[in-house]
Amino acid sequence: MESPAINDLNICIATENGTGSASANNILFKAIFKMGIPCSSKNMFPSNIQGLPTWYQVRACADGYMGRKDVIDVMVMFNDATAAKDIYRVRDGGLIIYDDSTPLSPNLKRDGVQYLGVPANKLIQKIVPASPLRTKQRNMIYVGALAYLFGINMETIKEVLEDTFGKKPAVIESNLICIEAGYNYMKDKGFTQTMARLVAIPNGNKGKIITDGNTTCALGAIFGGVAIVSWYPITPSSSLAEAMEYYFPRLRKTKEGKATYAIVQAEDEISAASMVLGAGWAGARAMTSTSGPGLSLMNESIGLAYFAEMPGVFFIIQRGGPSTGLPTRTQQADIQLMYYASHGDTRHIILIPHDMKSSFDFSRRSFDLAERFQTPVFVMMDLDLGMNLWSSDPLVLVKEPFDRGKLVTAEQLEQWEKQGKKFRRYFDADGDGIPYRTIPGNMHRHAAYFTRGSGHDSDAHYSEDEKDYKETLDRLRRKFETARKYVPEPIIETADGAKTGVICFGSSYEPVREARDRLRLSGVKTDHLLLRALPLTEEVREFVAAHDRVYLVEQNRDGQMAAIFKEEWPELGAKIGSVLIYDGLPVTAGEIVRQIKAHEANLRERVGEWRERKLIASV
Amino acid sequence: MAGEKVNRISLTEKDYQGAPTTMCRGCGHDAISASVIRAFFESSVDPRKVIKLSGIGCSSKTPAYFISQSFGFNAVHGRMSAVATGANLANHTLISIGVSGDGDTAAIGLGNFCHMMRRNVNITYIVENNGVYGLTKGQFSATADKGSVMKGGKVNDMPAIDLAELAIVMGATYVARSFSGDRKQLAPLIQGALAHKGSAILDVISPCVTFNNHEGSTKSLKYVKEHLDPIHDVDFIPPYENIEVDYEEGTDQDVELHDGSRIILHKLERL
Numbered sequence: 001m002e003s004p005a006i007n008d009l010n011i012c013i014a015t016e017n018g019t020g021s022a023s024a025n026n027i028l029f030k031a032i033f034k035m036g037i038p039c040s041s042k043n044m045f046p047s048n049i050q051g052l053p054t055w056y057q058v059r060a061c062a063d064g065y066m067g068r069k070d071v072i073d074v075m076v077m078f079n080d081a082t083a084a085k086d087i088y089r090v091r092d093g094g095l096i097i098y099d100d101s102t103p104l105s106p107n108l109k110r111d112g113v114q115y116l117g118v119p120a121n122k123l124i125q126k127i128v129p130a131s132p133l134r135t136k137q138r139n140m141i142y143v144g145a146l147a148y149l150f151g152i153n154m155e156t157i158k159e160v161l162e163d164t165f166g167k168k169p170a171v172i173e174s175n176l177i178c179i180e181a182g183y184n185y186m187k188d189k190g191f192t193q194t195m196a197r198l199v200a201i202p203n204g205n206k207g208k209i210i211t212d213g214n215t216t217c218a219l220g221a222i223f224g225g226v227a228i229v230s231w232y233p234i235t236p237s238s239s240l241a242e243a244m245e246y247y248f249p250r251l252r253k254t255k256e257g258k259a260t261y262a263i264v265q266a267e268d269e270i271s272a273a274s275m276v277l278g279a280g281w282a283g284a285r286a287m288t289s290t291s292g293p294g295l296s297l298m299n300e301s302i303g304l305a306y307f308a309e310m311p312g313v314f315f316i317i318q319r320g321g322p323s324t325g326l327p328t329r330t331q332q333a334d335i336q337l338m339y340y341a342s343h344g345d346t347r348h349i350i351l352i353p354h355d356m357k358s359s360f361d362f363s364r365r366s367f368d369l370a371e372r373f374q375t376p377v378f379v380m381m382d383l384d385l386g387m388n389l390w391s392s393d394p395l396v397l398v399k400e401p402f403d404r405g406k407l408v409t410a411e412q413l414e415q416w417e418k419q420g421k422k423f424r425r426y427f428d429a430d431g432d433g434i435p436y437r438t439i440p441g442n443m444h445r446h447a448a449y450f451t452r453g454s455g456h457d458s459d460a461h462y463s464e465d466e467k468d469y470k471e472t473l474d475r476l477r478r479k480f481e482t483a484r485k486y487v488p489e490p491i492i493e494t495a496d497g498a499k500t501g502v503i504c505f506g507s508s509y510e511p512v513r514e515a516r517d518r519l520r521l522s523g524v525k526t527d528h529l530l531l532r533a534l535p536l537t538e539e540v541r542e543f544v545a546a547h548d549r550v551y552l553v554e555q556n557r558d559g560q561m562a563a564i565f566k567e568e569w570p571e572l573g574a575k576i577g578s579v580l581i582y583d584g585l586p587v588t589a590g591e592i593v594r595q596i597k598a599h600e601a602n603l604r605e606r607v608g609e610w611r612e613r614k615l616i617a618s619v
Numbered sequence: 620m621a622g623e624k625v626n627r628i629s630l631t632e633k634d635y636q637g638a639p640t641t642m643c644r645g646c647g648h649d650a651i652s653a654s655v656i657r658a659f660f661e662s663s664v665d666p667r668k669v670i671k672l673s674g675i676g677c678s679s680k681t682p683a684y685f686i687s688q689s690f691g692f693n694a695v696h697g698r699m700s701a702v703a704t705g706a707n708l709a710n711h712t713l714i715s716i717g718v719s720g721d722g723d724t725a726a727i728g729l730g731n732f733c734h735m736m737r738r739n740v741n742i743t744y745i746v747e748n749n750g751v752y753g754l755t756k757g758q759f760s761a762t763a764d765k766g767s768v769m770k771g772g773k774v775n776d777m778p779a780i781d782l783a784e785l786a787i788v789m790g791a792t793y794v795a796r797s798f799s800g801d802r803k804q805l806a807p808l809i810q811g812a813l814a815h816k817g818s819a820i821l822d823v824i825s826p827c828v829t830f831n832n833h834e835g836s837t838k839s840l841k842y843v844k845e846h847l848d849p850i851h852d853v854d855f856i857p858p859y860e861n862i863e864v865d866y867e868e869g870t871d872q873d874v875e876l877h878d879g880s881r882i883i884l885h886k887l888e889r890l
Contacts, residue, residue: 228708266701270701275708278672278705278706278707281702281709282706440706442667450682450683450690450693452691453695
């Protein structure tokens with residue numbers, strides 16, 4: 001018999017939503033984390049409050065890969081509605097844990113897997129009196145069962161319970177009893193498995209934190225000096241604004257208890273975006289957070305902010321589209337809607353975090369960029385980054401002063417006038433496309449100007465003159481070119497002599513890292529570029545140019561990012577192959593490897609055909 | 620100019636003017652701009668502390684035609700109320716005046732307008748109401764009265780939205796209806812709105828002389844004048860602090876009044 005894998009285990013828990021499984025799953029995940037084992041979790045939940053299927057994957061991975069794994073070792077089958085499919089989600093040789101309070105129906109039996117029954121319903125009836133709590137605590141039984149089977153220390157679980165329910169000893173106690181019931185049942189029955197063991201690593205996760213990207217974005221924005229937040233509830237972005245509601249009173253009140261911020265739940269996304277514009281124009285750092293449908297509604301306001309040059313930060317937590325699509329699943333399919341948001345010729349700055357630290361950091365920096373460029377700036381997130389729990393190194397605050405860009409005060413205007421210089425709101429004095437800006441409340445008599453989304457000249461006067469109009473459009477493009485030097489540069493990793501490049505961004509980073517290691521083991525060496533912003537920069541062009549072929553991994557059907565690359569550098573277009581993952585689930589390394597290998601085989605075949613044709617021709 | 624009347628902050632009424640108007644000759648909107656200028660002058664508002672906001676449409680162009688020393692913001696169609704909310708949150712010391720039309724407020728921006736009032740945003744919000752889409756050449760708006768006739772003869776069969784009524788229902792804390800041509804009434808109403816803290820809504824009937832000034836229209840100059848029934852003589856008395864003095868018998872006291880003028884009081888000695 002093979003010896004068990006150490007700290008390498010992928011558990012999938014199938015439950016019904018609204019049954020309290022989220023608490024049980026979090027306790028399980030945090031216990032493994034507390035043992036010091038590298039681990040990650042993915043929540044695949046429905047757009048519903050109660051009664052629809054939900055899956056939660058916990059992955060322990062000694063090698064430290066955090067991406068979702070498609071090969072499932074253990075299936076906790078606690079949802080009858082999906083059981084018939086769930087039994088085939090688990091790998092051959094895997095394990096199925098099910099509630100055997102009633103006998104397993106014959107159609108739920110399959111060969112090649114081990115079944116372990118735990119009578120959760122029966123056990124819970126003995127412990128918890130009939131109440132809504134009973135359903136919720138039933139899920140704690142499988143936590144106990146898994147703890148026994150794979151070696152999660154009960155002391156660790158107790159610590160997690162204390163962390164979670166610190167102020168409610170009764171809740172800690174009642175949950176612990178249920179977990180112990182599952183644990184003891186397995187123990188008494190003498191159940192075992194031989195596939196994997198979880199072994200604590202002392203100080204393994206020392207200093208690490210567990211958080212989600214919506215929280216880190218919220219914190220980044222607060223440390224980035226945001227003062228006005230306007231938002232409208234929409235999954236998966238609501239928890240970002242809610243995190244701000246939580247942290248604002250803790251972090252942004254004066255000693256006298258006065259709020260130095262305002263957060264408004266708007267009547268719709270159009271209003272939310274408009275409030276951001278009003279606040280940004282009036283001099284405050286302002287933001288909103290939304291998802292695809294909200295972004296669609298905000299397009300007109302974003303166009304105004306672009307054309308009339310007002311700062312504002314738009315956090316877009318992408319979900320499955322189009323239309324309502326899959327509100328609780330992940331996608332990167334709003335790239336072009338962000339990049340070209342609004343009618344007319346527009347292009348926007350987009351920051352693309354790929355983990356917790358960068359989402360905190362980029363969130364903070366986005367406000368500097370918005371003010372420097374006097375334009376909407378997007379922070380492109382997705383549900384996987386925003387809502388799943390990630391283990392991370394601690395967030396680091398870069399204590400640079402805020403860059404408020406070319407903001408002119410009354411005193412500066414006074415100086416200017418002494419030097420014979422005039423304030424011209426939309427005049428490109430420096431040749432970088434960025435004009436100077438005043439804000440309302442500036443008491444200089446020549447500070448005021450008129451902001452409008454209609455045609456205007458360099459002095460902010462209404463103009464339909466063709467020269468003025470074209471000049472404005474050209475200057476805005478020039479400003480966008482300047483932005484290339486300001487956005488976060490890509491991160492490049494090279495392997496000696498690799499001719500193949502891989503480019504990815506956002507939540508694809510972790511699975512791509514794993515996929516590249518697997519490809520290397522199978523003889524395919526790859527260099528990697530992590531794209532962290534739009535507009536594209538020279539480093540990216542050089543990377544594509546330096547490789548025979550480049551695989552661009554993105555989470556949409558149409559290769560939206562690849563299209564931006566090809567528009568930018570048509571001459572390099574033929575080198576770019578797309579790896580497209582768009583089933584709404586977090587990306588897996590397995591799928592990336594499969595697609596890249598298919599591309600490579602295809603290439604070999606085509607080269608073969610070409611050689612053959614050449615041969616025939618020469619004959 | 621010597622002898623020209625100045626207000627408490629030493630500005631003349633001319634200092635409140637804006638760029639030359641581009642409205643049609645005789646447009647009610649220009650008359651409203653003149654009332655705005657009068658009101659800001661009379662109330663001695665510092666133009667540098669004012670923000671002028673508007674949406675899209677003929678009316679929304681007008682903030683460019685008054686108080687050019689103030690910042691202006693011509694927003695997206697229907698969204699001025701939300702933009703104003705954001706600007707107010709960013710800097711509540713600014714004095715906001717919003718100008719909108721009946722298309723901007725009663726149709727595309729109706730939801731945002733209601734929520735602005737619900738939040739009681741501090742703003743003087745003027746609807747220049749002419750019952751017609753002027754900038755797109757003469758379509759009915761949502762405030763056109765049922766039965767009124769379009770320039771081409773089409774009859775409106777939809778009931779009108781009464782914006783003053785709506786403002787009251789939404790809890791606006793200052794609501795008035797006036798007529799563009801009645802400066803004596805409108806200017807003090809605007810002064811009152813400026814002094815009011817919260818959403819002050821002024822529904823001002825403002826005839827469109829080009830697209831809605833014909834027989835059968837209920838918002839033509841003729842029709843409005845015939846049906847004008849001012850129910851109050853409106854005037855504005857600024858809510859100043861009470862001036863109190865306390866001084867010795869037999870001494871003089873110099874008192875500065877709210878309009879900047881001074882009086883010298885002498886208290887007689889008791890015999």
